[in-house]
Amino acid sequence: MIEFDNVTKIYKGNIKAVDQVSLTVPQGSVAVFLGPSGCGKTTLLRMVNRLVPITDGNITVNGMDTKSLNEIELRRKIGYVIQSNGLFPNMTIEQNVTIVPNLLGWDRVKQRDRFNYLMDLVGMEPDQFRNRYPHELSGGQQQRVGIARAMAADPPVMLMDEPFGALDPIIRTHIQKEFLQIQQEVQKTILFVSHDIDEAIKMGDRIAIFKDGSLMQYDAPTELLAQPKNQFVQDFVGTDRSIKSLSLYTVADLLEYKKPKPVKKSSFNLKVDLDTSLREAMAMLFNETEQELLVVDKNNQPICEVTITDVQQYLQENTQTA
Numbered sequence: 001m002i003e004f005d006n007v008t009k010i011y012k013g014n015i016k017a018v019d020q021v022s023l024t025v026p027q028g029s030v031a032v033f034l035g036p037s038g039c040g041k042t043t044l045l046r047m048v049n050r051l052v053p054i055t056d057g058n059i060t061v062n063g064m065d066t067k068s069l070n071e072i073e074l075r076r077k078i079g080y081v082i083q084s085n086g087l088f089p090n091m092t093i094e095q096n097v098t099i100v101p102n103l104l105g106w107d108r109v110k111q112r113d114r115f116n117y118l119m120d121l122v123g124m125e126p127d128q129f130r131n132r133y134p135h136e137l138s139g140g141q142q143q144r145v146g147i148a149r150a151m152a153a154d155p156p157v158m159l160m161d162e163p164f165g166a167l168d169p170i171i172r173t174h175i176q177k178e179f180l181q182i183q184q185e186v187q188k189t190i191l192f193v194s195h196d197i198d199e200a201i202k203m204g205d206r207i208a209i210f211k212d213g214s215l216m217q218y219d220a221p222t223e224l225l226a227q228p229k230n231q232f233v234q235d236f237v238g239t240d241r242s243i244k245s246l247s248l249y250t251v252a253d254l255l256e257y258k259k260p261k262p263v264k265k266s267s268f269n270l271k272v273d274l275d276t277s278l279r280e281a282m283a284m285l286f287n288e289t290e291q292e293l294l295v296v297d298k299n300n301q302p303i304c305e306v307t308i309t310d311v312q313q314y315l316q317e318n319t320q321t322a
Protein backbone atom coordinates (compact mmCIF):
# COMPACT_ATOMS: atom_id res chain seq x y z
CA MET A 1 0.00 0.00 0.00
CA ILE A 2 1.17 3.52 -0.77
CA GLU A 3 -0.21 6.50 1.10
CA PHE A 4 0.22 10.13 0.16
CA ASP A 5 -0.64 12.40 3.04
CA ASN A 6 -0.89 16.09 2.23
CA VAL A 7 2.10 15.95 -0.07
CA THR A 8 3.39 19.22 -1.47
CA LYS A 9 6.37 19.98 -3.68
CA ILE A 10 7.71 23.44 -4.23
CA TYR A 11 10.70 23.66 -6.57
CA LYS A 12 13.30 26.41 -6.48
CA GLY A 13 11.81 29.65 -7.76
CA ASN A 14 8.62 29.01 -5.80
CA ILE A 15 7.15 26.67 -8.40
CA LYS A 16 4.41 24.67 -6.74
CA ALA A 17 4.42 21.41 -8.71
CA VAL A 18 2.33 19.35 -6.28
CA ASP A 19 -0.22 20.87 -3.94
CA GLN A 20 -1.43 18.99 -0.82
CA VAL A 21 -2.14 15.67 -2.43
CA SER A 22 -3.65 12.89 -0.32
CA LEU A 23 -4.55 9.50 -1.71
CA THR A 24 -4.12 5.81 -0.94
CA VAL A 25 -3.16 3.08 -3.37
CA PRO A 26 -4.24 -0.33 -2.05
CA GLN A 27 -1.88 -3.31 -2.09
CA GLY A 28 -1.71 -5.09 -5.42
CA SER A 29 -3.64 -2.46 -7.38
CA VAL A 30 -2.78 -0.06 -10.19
CA ALA A 31 -3.34 3.67 -9.72
CA VAL A 32 -2.95 5.80 -12.83
CA PHE A 33 -1.83 9.41 -12.42
CA LEU A 34 -3.47 11.26 -15.27
CA GLY A 35 -3.43 14.86 -16.42
CA PRO A 36 -1.95 17.32 -18.90
CA SER A 37 1.76 17.94 -19.23
CA GLY A 38 3.17 19.90 -16.28
CA CYS A 39 0.45 18.96 -13.80
CA GLY A 40 2.94 17.29 -11.46
CA LYS A 41 2.62 13.56 -12.25
CA THR A 42 6.33 12.85 -12.59
CA THR A 43 7.16 14.93 -9.54
CA LEU A 44 4.66 12.99 -7.46
CA LEU A 45 6.08 9.68 -8.65
CA ARG A 46 9.68 10.65 -8.03
CA MET A 47 8.91 11.72 -4.50
CA VAL A 48 7.98 8.11 -3.73
CA ASN A 49 11.51 6.84 -4.36
CA ARG A 50 13.00 10.14 -3.19
CA LEU A 51 14.55 11.11 -6.49
CA VAL A 52 12.74 14.36 -5.66
CA PRO A 53 12.68 15.51 -2.01
CA ILE A 54 9.27 16.23 -0.48
CA THR A 55 8.66 19.83 0.61
CA ASP A 56 5.78 19.03 2.94
CA GLY A 57 3.63 16.03 3.89
CA ASN A 58 4.42 12.31 4.04
CA ILE A 59 4.55 9.30 1.79
CA THR A 60 4.42 5.86 3.32
CA VAL A 61 5.11 2.60 1.50
CA ASN A 62 3.67 -0.44 3.24
CA GLY A 63 3.32 1.56 6.41
CA MET A 64 6.86 2.91 6.44
CA ASP A 65 7.57 6.60 6.09
CA THR A 66 9.85 6.95 3.06
CA LYS A 67 11.80 9.69 4.87
CA SER A 68 12.84 7.26 7.57
CA LEU A 69 14.33 4.79 5.09
CA ASN A 70 17.77 4.76 3.60
CA GLU A 71 17.47 6.08 0.02
CA ILE A 72 19.40 3.25 -1.57
CA GLU A 73 17.43 0.63 0.33
CA LEU A 74 14.20 2.34 -0.62
CA ARG A 75 15.04 2.37 -4.35
CA ARG A 76 15.87 -1.31 -4.31
CA LYS A 77 12.40 -2.03 -2.98
CA ILE A 78 10.74 0.08 -5.65
CA GLY A 79 10.94 -0.76 -9.35
CA TYR A 80 11.14 2.26 -11.63
CA VAL A 81 10.32 2.29 -15.35
CA ILE A 82 10.55 5.40 -17.52
CA GLN A 83 9.54 6.23 -21.06
CA SER A 84 13.03 6.13 -22.50
CA ASN A 85 13.54 2.74 -20.79
CA GLY A 86 16.95 3.85 -19.41
CA LEU A 87 18.79 0.66 -20.38
CA PHE A 88 22.56 0.92 -20.25
CA PRO A 89 23.78 0.79 -23.86
CA ASN A 90 27.11 -0.85 -23.08
CA MET A 91 25.65 -3.68 -21.01
CA THR A 92 24.02 -6.82 -22.39
CA ILE A 93 20.33 -7.46 -21.86
CA GLU A 94 21.10 -9.96 -19.11
CA GLN A 95 23.45 -7.54 -17.36
CA ASN A 96 20.82 -4.79 -17.60
CA VAL A 97 18.07 -6.94 -16.14
CA THR A 98 20.19 -8.26 -13.29
CA ILE A 99 21.73 -4.97 -12.16
CA VAL A 100 19.89 -4.88 -8.85
CA PRO A 101 20.22 -8.62 -8.04
CA ASN A 102 23.91 -8.21 -8.77
CA LEU A 103 24.15 -5.25 -6.39
CA LEU A 104 22.31 -7.31 -3.81
CA GLY A 105 24.99 -9.98 -4.15
CA TRP A 106 22.81 -12.79 -5.49
CA ASP A 107 24.82 -15.73 -6.76
CA ARG A 108 25.12 -16.33 -10.51
CA VAL A 109 22.70 -19.22 -10.63
CA LYS A 110 19.99 -17.28 -8.84
CA GLN A 111 20.58 -14.27 -11.10
CA ARG A 112 20.35 -16.41 -14.21
CA ASP A 113 17.16 -18.12 -13.01
CA ARG A 114 15.63 -14.75 -12.33
CA PHE A 115 16.62 -13.44 -15.76
CA ASN A 116 15.12 -16.49 -17.46
CA TYR A 117 11.91 -16.20 -15.44
CA LEU A 118 11.44 -12.49 -16.12
CA MET A 119 12.17 -12.74 -19.83
CA ASP A 120 9.59 -15.50 -20.11
CA LEU A 121 7.17 -13.32 -18.19
CA VAL A 122 7.54 -10.39 -20.61
CA GLY A 123 7.31 -12.74 -23.58
CA MET A 124 10.93 -12.79 -24.73
CA GLU A 125 13.08 -15.88 -25.28
CA PRO A 126 15.88 -15.61 -22.64
CA ASP A 127 18.59 -17.32 -24.69
CA GLN A 128 17.84 -15.29 -27.77
CA PHE A 129 18.38 -11.97 -25.98
CA ARG A 130 20.80 -12.73 -23.16
CA ASN A 131 23.96 -11.49 -24.88
CA ARG A 132 22.46 -8.82 -27.08
CA TYR A 133 22.74 -5.08 -26.53
CA PRO A 134 19.84 -2.65 -26.17
CA HIS A 135 20.38 -0.99 -29.57
CA GLU A 136 19.85 -4.36 -31.25
CA LEU A 137 16.27 -4.52 -29.94
CA SER A 138 13.10 -2.84 -31.16
CA GLY A 139 11.46 -0.11 -29.07
CA GLY A 140 8.82 -2.51 -27.81
CA GLN A 141 11.41 -5.11 -26.84
CA GLN A 142 13.53 -2.52 -25.02
CA GLN A 143 10.50 -1.40 -23.08
CA ARG A 144 9.77 -4.98 -22.04
CA VAL A 145 13.34 -5.40 -20.89
CA GLY A 146 12.91 -2.17 -18.92
CA ILE A 147 9.91 -3.70 -17.16
CA ALA A 148 11.77 -6.96 -16.52
CA ARG A 149 14.65 -5.00 -15.03
CA ALA A 150 12.38 -3.01 -12.74
CA MET A 151 10.92 -6.28 -11.49
CA ALA A 152 14.27 -8.02 -11.05
CA ALA A 153 14.51 -7.92 -7.26
CA ASP A 154 10.77 -8.57 -6.98
CA PRO A 155 9.93 -5.15 -5.53
CA PRO A 156 6.46 -4.92 -4.01
CA VAL A 157 6.02 -1.48 -5.57
CA MET A 158 6.53 -0.29 -9.14
CA LEU A 159 6.63 3.27 -10.42
CA MET A 160 5.98 3.56 -14.14
CA ASP A 161 6.29 6.96 -15.80
CA GLU A 162 4.61 6.87 -19.22
CA PRO A 163 6.36 3.56 -19.87
CA PHE A 164 4.65 2.99 -23.22
CA GLY A 165 4.57 6.62 -24.32
CA ALA A 166 7.21 6.24 -27.00
CA LEU A 167 5.71 3.18 -28.65
CA ASP A 168 3.60 3.22 -31.78
CA PRO A 169 -0.13 2.63 -31.21
CA ILE A 170 -0.31 -1.00 -32.28
CA ILE A 171 2.67 -2.16 -30.25
CA ARG A 172 1.40 -0.03 -27.41
CA THR A 173 -2.00 -1.72 -27.31
CA HIS A 174 -0.28 -5.08 -27.42
CA ILE A 175 2.14 -4.34 -24.59
CA GLN A 176 -0.67 -2.82 -22.47
CA LYS A 177 -2.53 -6.10 -22.75
CA GLU A 178 0.55 -8.09 -21.85
CA PHE A 179 1.27 -5.84 -18.94
CA LEU A 180 -2.21 -6.45 -17.53
CA GLN A 181 -1.70 -10.20 -17.85
CA ILE A 182 1.61 -9.95 -16.02
CA GLN A 183 0.04 -7.82 -13.31
CA GLN A 184 -2.65 -10.47 -12.75
CA GLU A 185 0.14 -12.88 -12.00
CA VAL A 186 2.47 -10.68 -9.94
CA GLN A 187 -0.06 -8.36 -8.21
CA LYS A 188 2.29 -5.45 -7.56
CA THR A 189 1.25 -2.13 -6.16
CA ILE A 190 1.75 0.14 -9.15
CA LEU A 191 1.77 3.87 -9.79
CA PHE A 192 1.41 4.41 -13.50
CA VAL A 193 1.71 7.85 -15.08
CA SER A 194 -0.14 8.61 -18.29
CA HIS A 195 -1.59 11.60 -20.10
CA ASP A 196 -3.88 9.41 -22.14
CA ILE A 197 -7.37 8.78 -20.80
CA ASP A 198 -7.80 5.63 -22.87
CA GLU A 199 -4.65 4.11 -21.44
CA ALA A 200 -5.72 5.15 -17.94
CA ILE A 201 -9.09 3.47 -18.31
CA LYS A 202 -7.48 0.30 -19.56
CA MET A 203 -4.68 0.08 -17.01
CA GLY A 204 -6.05 1.60 -13.83
CA ASP A 205 -7.97 0.08 -10.96
CA ARG A 206 -8.17 3.70 -9.92
CA ILE A 207 -7.42 6.93 -11.73
CA ALA A 208 -6.17 10.14 -10.13
CA ILE A 209 -6.68 13.24 -12.29
CA PHE A 210 -4.49 16.25 -11.60
CA LYS A 211 -4.60 19.88 -12.59
CA ASP A 212 -1.77 22.29 -11.73
CA GLY A 213 -0.51 19.99 -8.98
CA SER A 214 -3.88 19.52 -7.31
CA LEU A 215 -5.85 16.28 -7.21
CA MET A 216 -9.19 16.78 -8.97
CA GLN A 217 -10.68 13.30 -8.62
CA TYR A 218 -9.56 9.85 -7.52
CA ASP A 219 -11.92 7.07 -8.47
CA ALA A 220 -12.39 3.83 -10.34
CA PRO A 221 -12.59 4.32 -14.13
CA THR A 222 -16.31 3.57 -14.23
CA GLU A 223 -16.99 6.23 -11.57
CA LEU A 224 -14.82 8.76 -13.28
CA LEU A 225 -16.58 8.27 -16.59
CA ALA A 226 -20.05 8.20 -15.11
CA GLN A 227 -19.61 10.95 -12.54
CA PRO A 228 -16.90 13.48 -13.26
CA LYS A 229 -16.67 15.71 -10.19
CA ASN A 230 -16.06 18.98 -11.98
CA GLN A 231 -15.77 20.63 -15.37
CA PHE A 232 -12.04 20.01 -15.64
CA VAL A 233 -12.46 16.26 -15.18
CA GLN A 234 -15.39 16.20 -17.55
CA ASP A 235 -13.43 18.02 -20.25
CA PHE A 236 -10.37 15.86 -19.71
CA VAL A 237 -12.33 12.65 -19.83
CA GLY A 238 -13.85 13.91 -23.03
CA THR A 239 -17.26 14.33 -24.49
CA ASP A 240 -17.38 10.86 -25.99
CA ARG A 241 -17.38 9.31 -22.56
CA SER A 242 -19.81 6.60 -23.51
CA ILE A 243 -17.51 5.48 -26.31
CA LYS A 244 -14.55 5.52 -23.95
CA SER A 245 -16.32 3.41 -21.41
CA LEU A 246 -16.52 0.74 -24.08
CA SER A 247 -12.88 -0.07 -23.30
CA LEU A 248 -14.12 -1.42 -20.00
CA TYR A 249 -16.25 -4.11 -21.59
CA THR A 250 -15.41 -7.10 -23.72
CA VAL A 251 -17.19 -9.13 -26.34
CA ALA A 252 -17.80 -11.71 -23.61
CA ASP A 253 -19.74 -9.06 -21.60
CA LEU A 254 -21.86 -8.27 -24.62
CA LEU A 255 -22.69 -11.94 -25.17
CA GLU A 256 -23.66 -12.37 -21.55
CA TYR A 257 -26.12 -9.55 -21.91
CA LYS A 258 -27.49 -10.42 -25.31
CA LYS A 259 -28.26 -13.79 -26.76
CA PRO A 260 -25.73 -14.30 -29.54
CA LYS A 261 -26.87 -14.52 -33.13
CA PRO A 262 -25.96 -17.79 -34.83
CA VAL A 263 -23.40 -17.61 -37.59
CA LYS A 264 -25.12 -17.19 -40.94
CA LYS A 265 -22.45 -16.05 -43.34
CA SER A 266 -19.83 -18.41 -44.66
CA SER A 267 -16.95 -15.98 -44.61
CA PHE A 268 -15.99 -13.00 -42.47
CA ASN A 269 -13.23 -10.49 -42.86
CA LEU A 270 -13.30 -9.46 -39.24
CA LYS A 271 -12.70 -11.81 -36.34
CA VAL A 272 -12.64 -11.07 -32.64
CA ASP A 273 -12.25 -13.24 -29.58
CA LEU A 274 -14.11 -13.06 -26.27
CA ASP A 275 -11.42 -10.92 -24.67
CA THR A 276 -11.55 -8.21 -27.32
CA SER A 277 -12.75 -4.92 -25.85
CA LEU A 278 -15.96 -3.50 -27.26
CA ARG A 279 -14.06 -0.37 -28.10
CA GLU A 280 -11.75 -2.33 -30.38
CA ALA A 281 -14.71 -4.21 -31.84
CA MET A 282 -16.45 -0.92 -32.54
CA ALA A 283 -13.33 0.54 -34.12
CA MET A 284 -13.04 -2.46 -36.42
CA LEU A 285 -16.64 -2.09 -37.50
CA PHE A 286 -16.17 1.61 -38.16
CA ASN A 287 -12.97 1.19 -40.08
CA GLU A 288 -14.21 -1.52 -42.37
CA THR A 289 -17.21 -1.71 -44.57
CA GLU A 290 -18.29 -4.96 -42.92
CA GLN A 291 -21.56 -5.08 -41.03
CA GLU A 292 -20.66 -7.84 -38.63
CA LEU A 293 -17.84 -9.45 -36.75
CA LEU A 294 -17.29 -13.15 -36.26
CA VAL A 295 -16.66 -14.09 -32.65
CA VAL A 296 -14.32 -17.06 -32.29
CA ASP A 297 -13.26 -19.08 -29.26
CA LYS A 298 -9.72 -19.92 -28.15
CA ASN A 299 -9.47 -22.62 -30.81
CA ASN A 300 -10.54 -20.23 -33.52
CA GLN A 301 -13.95 -21.94 -33.77
CA PRO A 302 -16.88 -19.65 -34.63
CA ILE A 303 -19.27 -18.85 -31.78
CA CYS A 304 -21.61 -16.22 -33.19
CA GLU A 305 -21.94 -12.94 -35.06
CA VAL A 306 -21.97 -9.48 -33.59
CA THR A 307 -23.28 -6.44 -35.46
CA ILE A 308 -22.66 -2.76 -34.92
CA THR A 309 -26.25 -2.44 -33.69
CA ASP A 310 -25.54 -4.99 -30.96
CA VAL A 311 -22.61 -2.92 -29.74
CA GLN A 312 -24.58 0.32 -29.91
CA GLN A 313 -27.45 -1.16 -27.94
CA TYR A 314 -25.11 -2.48 -25.30
CA LEU A 315 -23.51 0.94 -25.11
CA GLN A 316 -26.83 2.69 -24.63
CA GLU A 317 -28.10 0.34 -22.00
CA ASN A 318 -24.98 -0.44 -20.02
CA THR A 319 -23.00 2.74 -19.76
CA GLN A 320 -24.42 5.39 -17.52
CA THR A 321 -23.45 8.69 -19.05
CA ALA A 322 -24.99 12.09 -19.29
Ligand SMILES: Nc1ncnc2c1ncn2[C@@H]1O[C@H](COP(=O)(O)OP(=O)(O)O)[C@@H](O)[C@H]1O
Binds near residue numbers: 037040
Ligand atom coordinates in the same frame (compact mmCIF):
# COMPACT_ATOMS: atom_id res chain seq x y z
N1 LIG B 1 13.58 20.21 -11.36
C1 LIG B 1 12.62 21.14 -11.50
N2 LIG B 1 12.82 22.42 -11.14
C2 LIG B 1 11.85 23.34 -11.27
N3 LIG B 1 10.62 23.10 -11.73
C3 LIG B 1 10.34 21.83 -12.11
C4 LIG B 1 11.32 20.78 -12.02
N4 LIG B 1 10.76 19.64 -12.46
C5 LIG B 1 9.50 19.94 -12.81
N5 LIG B 1 9.25 21.26 -12.61
C6 LIG B 1 7.97 21.96 -12.83
O1 LIG B 1 6.99 21.33 -12.00
C7 LIG B 1 5.77 21.22 -12.69
C8 LIG B 1 5.35 19.76 -12.76
O2 LIG B 1 6.24 19.04 -13.59
P1 LIG B 1 6.16 17.46 -13.82
O3 LIG B 1 6.07 16.81 -12.51
O4 LIG B 1 7.27 17.07 -14.71
O5 LIG B 1 4.75 17.32 -14.56
P2 LIG B 1 4.17 16.16 -15.51
O6 LIG B 1 4.95 14.92 -15.26
O7 LIG B 1 2.75 16.06 -15.13
O8 LIG B 1 4.33 16.66 -16.92
C9 LIG B 1 5.97 21.87 -14.04
O9 LIG B 1 5.55 23.20 -13.95
C10 LIG B 1 7.46 21.78 -14.25
O10 LIG B 1 7.91 22.82 -15.07
Ligand SMILES: [Mg+2]
Binds near residue numbers: 041042043
Ligand atom coordinates in the same frame (compact mmCIF):
# COMPACT_ATOMS: atom_id res chain seq x y z
MG1 LIG C 1 6.00 13.69 -16.60
